[in-house]
Amino acid sequence: ACGSGSGARTGGTPRRGGTLTVATGGAKGSDTLDPMLLNSIPVSYMARVIYDQLADFGNDMEYHLQMAESIESNGTGDEWTIRLKPDILFHNGKTLDADDVLFTFQRTFSLPGAVTVGKFKAFVDLDGFTKLDRRTLRMKLLRPSATFHTALASPFKIVPVGFDPRNPVGTGPFKYKSFTPNRQWVCERFADYWNADGPSQPSATPAPPGLGPKPYLDELVVNVVNDDSARINALVTGQVDAINLLQYAQIPTIERHRELKLLESRTGAWTGIYMNMRQPPFDDVRVRQALRLAIDREQALTACLSGHGVVANDLPEPFATGYPASLVRERDLDRARALLREAGQDGVEVELVTGPVSTEAVSMCTVLADNAAEIGMKVKVRQVDTATLFGPNFHHWPFSVDKWPPQGDFLTLMALTDLSDTTTLTHPGGADLAELRGLYEQAQASTDGTRRAVLTRKMYEIQYERGGWIIPFFANVENAHNVRTAGWPEQDFPGRTFGNGHFEQVYRTD
């Protein structure tokens, strides 16, 4: 990867204020700023701008507290106490207190389609809350969860009591001004931002000391430009200051323009190919392993990402505790062929359902199909639109794709995927499932970090040896901006683009 360019080049003197106009891709008509319904890239980073969390993963995927002063559990991990920082103001002037946190939980559970509910469903008991004082909340969980604090760190945006999504109010650095799905949204500077002097994410061009409290910008205008070419055109012609979801092939264009800069970062986000372990031929572990051995990860990385990413070994969450960096899968066509033959599935034909879940989803499948052919497996790639992909068959495709952002913790991820009855794509069963469950329960019940790491690693190993996931690589995120803006974070491991949405540290230099 070529990183974020050579040295810092800024266009002029840093200044406060001004409007930042960006163009974003990946938007949908169904986008909403309701922080419980975040279902696309743009809204996920926009939520960071408007709202805030109790705890958070930094752009480097390091866990830290955010609006919480402390999050502590009892020894068994089934009772957690959250203490809030004082004097945090909502955009409407209200001070953040324990009621707001409670309300946020209640809303999460009652709002149809809330995406954050999956992480909490198994643990949170809405009747188990006790408000100790204005800033302190105690939660009795249904069962132990040693990783509950990390669940709070993945997008769980605190909203005030009586929150109305049509007029979103949060504690983030910018206030909501207007929002039209699939067109544009506008936010303006929130003068009373609680974390105005807090630490910033590492940047090649950090704001000079004299720039005052964050956020530096007066206004943030996000235009939806879903077409990749139109987006870069807008940047090149100076209609916008920054764009996200740059295509790898467009990087040379950015490099050719002196006034443009590339913002590239590794991520932990991945697009996976999922084998349904309850349906033939993938009910046979040998077939699964054969495919995993057949795929040429380097070639996939080159073909799909032009090399802009890192090879993965079918295991997600590379930044999580317990991630087994030593498990590396080398391509081995002979073994793959042998396994396939052993399974009696030589020449088997399967249909791989793919769709535009990410830019690389389709090409990844093409590469896989290409590689599979070499071991005598015929993979027919069927491309469908998202409506069909996520249609009623979504959880029952024999062979399909989906994209995930990193959760920061493997246990959380497993709860949302393989261990969930309703939302799994791989459908592990029998002994595997039981074993995974057992390990998961044990891990959640152990407050000892080291032991948890060992248990997690065991789960990782099961995945590695018997799982239904094919994860060839982690893709980089590519953004670009012009030199009239600076302060952009260097890293964006969560892969939410625009430096994980940390616009509060961006400033203009014109």
Place this chain on the structure above:
Amino acid sequence: MRVGLVLTGLVLLVVVIGPFLAPHAHSDIIGAPFSPPSATALLGTDYLGEDVLSRVLAGGRSIVWISFVGTLVGVAVGAAIGMTAAYSGGVVDELLMRTMDVLRAFPPLVLILLLVSVARAESALMPLIVAIAWVPQVARVAYGAAKEVVGREFVESAEALGTPRMRIVRREILPNVMTPLMVDFGLRLTWSIGIVSAMSFLGVGLQPPAADWGLMIKENYQGLALQPWGVVVPVLCVAVFTFGTNLMTEGFARTVARVSPLEVTT
């Protein structure tokens, strides 16, 4: 007209024998994406690292096939409807042509989008979708041409003989609307090519990894700065083909039909 024939013939040649000449399979990844022309990939590679030349050679089939069959079916069905309506007159005429009017109220591409939203564009269905989009338009043209003929005395003369209706449509009317229909066919073929490639461009047409000129333009457009051939060559192919069919139609219209193609269609 001769130039048109040569151009169209050239494209058809590429389409027919191209796949056999292709140095690679059209969906084989042979190098890094958007690599410039080299000995292995004479026109460089595309967004996935597939060989542009092989894809160009393979990618004409779908577009030519879909637009040709689609147009042919559309023109045939539309002509049948238009002639039947014109000759039958009365209730049949009203019923058929008003239905066509309703369909015609949707611009072809909008009608296609509507159909595509119903039935995904499987490559086998695409000609049908293209055909349906043309039927009402062609019916209108055929109706106009046939209406001019049905009042003529030679049709009456056949009626006075008691010639069966179908025979009158086939023997007396069809030969007379044939010329405008041929011109119309040529024009619509040109438009079909545009529409089929536009469908690919809008993402509602053929889907990767199929090789298709329209799709190639869409896929490789972002790499234009790196590797222009992935876009330029398919654009040229589409342009040469439409230009060729257009010239042919124009020539045909001038020499045989002695009309401007537009007169037939408007």
Place this chain on the structure above:
Amino acid sequence: MTAVAVKGLRVDLSGRGVDVVDCVDFTIDAGEVLGLVGESGSGKTTVGVTLLGDARRGAAIVGGSVVVDGQEVVGLRPDRLAKLRGSTVAYVPQDPSMALNPALRLRRQLDELFEFHRPELPDAARDERIRTTLREVGLGSGDQEEDDAFLARFPHQLSGGQQQRVTLAMAFVLRPRVIVLDEPTTGLDVTTQARVLSTVRDLCATHRVAALYVTHDMAVVSNLAHRILVMYAGRIVEAGTSAQIFDAATHPYTRALLAAVPLVSQRRELTAIPGDTPLPGSRPSGCAFHPRCPDAVAECATTTPDPVQVSPGHVVRCLRATRLGPARTAPRAVEPRAVRQNDVVLRVADLDAFHGRRQVLHDVSLALAARECLALVGESGCGKTTLARSIIGLHHRHSGGITFRGGEMATRARDRPPELRRAVQYVFQSPYNSLNPRRSIGEILREPLAVLSPVPAGKGRAGRTRAAVSEVLERVSLSPTVAARYPDQLSGGERQRVAIARALVCRPEVLICDEVTSALDVSVQASIVRLLRRLQDEEGLALLFVTHNLALVRTVADRVIAMRAGRLVEGGPVDDVLDHPGDPFTRALIAATPEFGAAPPGVPSAPTSREDRT
């Protein structure tokens, strides 16, 4: 005083060195009407428009001089030419419905002439002039308001006759010295034609305008023109005074033309000129007429004849001009045939027919006997075609009985048994429309055989069908090789023969001919008429001959019935009706038909109701 002097005029197709007309010399004096006659394609229009310095797209004046009112127009600068056109020399086009701009009101189209030629004339004077001219061409009412309303109309709001008068008014309004009229009465019915002709005559006389009157109809010019030029294949073959041409026609072509014209006053054996007018570029060497000439000798094919003066002012371009015998202006008169009236094949009884809600036929009854030719005459729009179409089963909205040999015929042709469909056949008016242009003559002629299948199926059917086609082509005097051709490769007369052959191929007993000659030149008309008579005599056909041409009736028919506004007004043997017309309408019709040879017919000048302004 000479108003027009044309000398050695030659018009070529541009860049091809092929002449359309050549060696044309003539003069016209002020106040004189010069008739220019000839078959279609002989170059009449080409000569006519050269007087305005014009040649159609694709042609050019390449030689000779045209002096109009003392000014040479050949090679004149475009702006000077524009000044001349309309003011000094005016043009009356052939088809007024095409020649008037559909988007402009009449006043504008008339006023335009003043705008460019007399810009100095004050509005009031213009107005006055326009209204006077309207009166002169029989359109003015004298009432200013009514005239203004008339002038505010668009061309499509006028009848054909009115449109033709407007073009006359346009030509005369600036009082030009010369006027060129290109077949201004084609397409008008006889009464209207008669009135237009008299208008032209009066105007030329009063304003001393020199006129060139172009027509293919000898009868039309007979009582209009002072002198006549006869044109053939781009050459003037005979020129002389009206009397010289009609009484002492010398050129065989002129004689043939005259012999082809039917007369109301006399039943005559029409003679047709064999063959067709040659096109420019494919004209025979020597005398261009020699292949069609009955008097041609070997020399005619090689030597181009020079004009010969046979008497003062009478010039003939024929090698044998002085050696030919006296003119045979009056062809042999023939006796009426005797037909048995009691053998009725087709009977129409109390027929009422409707177009939509409008009744167009009232109580029409007629009977057609075997071997008989019954003519149905009447002015345009009186319902002749409707009657004929009802009989053949193409017009369905009628009540009343139509019987064939006593058997009732269904209203729709499709519902009739094949035998009836075979027995009664129909020939349409326009040979250009009644043959499918996309099918060969052979296919066209085989169609009735295939549909009515009188040729039994089985082995050899194709051969027998082919034989039947060849045979029927012979019966209409066409070569069997014609079967391979397409209609547009045939001349109008040949096409009409094919149309007749199509009717004959299934051996009908009754033939209904609807204006079968009105789209044809007189000489072609003569040949078709002769063909029909022969078929009648030889094959015993019964003929219902629909026409508006009374002169044809005299020649063709045994009996005639006259129709007016959907009712029969008179009927009887032809000679009785035409010699002693009982109905005033029949009488007016006879009077309006142009005639030569006999005393010049009177021209009625009172407008009839049809021509009244609505």
Place this chain on the structure above:
Amino acid sequence: MDRRPSSATGRLWLLRRVVFGMAVVLLGSVLVFAATQVLPGDPARAVLGHEATPERVAALRTELGLDRPLVAQYLAWLGGVLTGEPGHSLVTREPVGGLIGDRAVNSAVLVLVSAAVVVPLSVFVGAVAGRRRDRPFDRAVLVVTLGLTALPEFIIALLLVILLSTSVFPLLPGTVLLAPGQNPFGEPAQLVLPVTALVLGVLPYLARLVRGSVIDVYESEYVRTARLKGVPENVVLRRHVLRNALVPAVQGTALALAYLTGGVVVVEQVFNYPGLGSALVDAVNNRDFPVIQLICLVFAACYVAFNLLGDAMTVYVTPRLRTAGR
């Protein structure tokens, strides 16, 4: 004469055309509705995304009324359209009318501006070419228009972007960024390329049509008559030719407008123009059928309206038809 209808029938004609046009739109609505109801994809699922549970999907189906009988759904929808409440987007849950209104205005601006450019331009080019038939200008026009017709619209649009925006001459914005509710006229520079693309798409047809009709009129007997009357050549063109050549041009313009409404789909997509066309493509991809239905209906209504306008204009410029009522 007997063929001339009365003035009442003239007015009746227009009325009938209007009623007929409305019937077409109504039947079009049935078609659109019927078509969109047999979607294989599940819109409820598309809305909820991949983490939704089956119960949630079922609940949403009920909420959206997808489980009611089709006829009831249709009538409810039609009633909604007629009363200005054509339902809610399945995807955004916003009223469809509100979503589309702003975009409809944008598309209308695009179409009308393009028409305002292309119609006079085509008439000019066509008339000059027709006037100078077979001369170099005419030949050039024929070749250029033929070349333009050979290029599908989106290719023209892409080439324009490369040529005038990003690569060769970076003069104009190649992407349209309009705030919701913002008037496209406020950013005229952004309109240039989309309008040019549409103009280049229509120009060949319209210019050739005008050229053809100008030539026809030049060949007509009445132009010949006018010349033989001594009318100067420039007046012949102005008064006699253009006026009559206008008739097919008017029809052609109506057609071109209808064609433009279709053409916006592709062009909007290329330029990210926030109009109906791009909204339709999005809606098709999302299976958001209330939006698909309404947009298709709007397109159909526009087409019908343009045709009606074309007919009315034709009648107006054709005395034969206009005075039919007298």
